[in-house]
Amino acid sequence: MPTPHYGQPRYRVIADDLRERIDDGVIQSGTLLPPESVLAAEFHAARGTIRKAIDVLRRDGYATTEHGRGTYATKRNLDHAGQQETRQREVSADVRLAALFGVEVGAKLIERETVIRRDNRVEVVLNSYRLCPRSRS
Amino acid sequence: MPTPHYGQPRYRVIADDLRERIDDGVIQSGTLLPPESVLAAEFHAARGTIRKAIDVLRRDGYATTEHGRGTYATKRNLDHAGQQETRQREVSADVRLAALFGVEVGAKLIERETVIRRDNRVEVVLNSYRLCPRSRS
């Protein structure tokens, strides 16, 4: 099979699957995930793809890996720990932002948005705006 | 060359090299890095190794990549500390924020805005949004 990845790439689908298992307790917090080789066999994916999926889990705080030992699931305690997710996208400058940056309204900006939740409720939304690199001299 | 990575792995060495070029202005902020294929040839490394190096740069805020276009250097030499100013005000929730917080459109939110300037130019705008204390149940 070459590389058909319509919609979501496989490593994200796999990451979502594993994250779900951690959230649901199928893989309990503090226990080891199956070895990469086993996951590769289960998902019929290359080990590199599994590693990319685990990268995502690590970045989101769902796993920590130790060389030669394995990858531990670290379920997030939604009640106290607080959960955060960040995503980045390109937006058009509104009047206010355009004035601040000294660009035309509608100019492209990079927005980074972090949503911090606590007790399953949004506590704070953080938005940062920068000029697109290519529009900066 | 098989794969000897005593000490630092190659992708880190390459990342350090590129970071130095950005800090020294050899690659100016806002300009494109050479394509991955060119870097691979220059460093005598596989493209995957170059991509891992660029991953490191991205994580450290030294580069941003756009699909099909290239990777921009994004760090500038910070000679001055840069000023910052923050102000706070009450705003109405737009559709997106209302959805995130689970309130009606138009509900009052507290916006804290920090504008960071460097070299007399706005570098980044940080906006945080919280529910008004009194509207929290």
Add this chain to the structure above:
DNA sequence: AGAAATTTGTCCGTATGTATC
């Protein structure tokens, strides 16, 4: 408008190094 070239994104398979059990 559209085709081709360029460039990044994903995925595979394999091999070898390094840390832990």
Add this chain to the structure above:
DNA sequence: AGATACATACGGACAAATTTC
């Protein structure tokens, strides 16, 4: 020392977004 498991690196192939002609 041997087995297991993660880390690094290579090379090839194809997909998707952008730019160029």
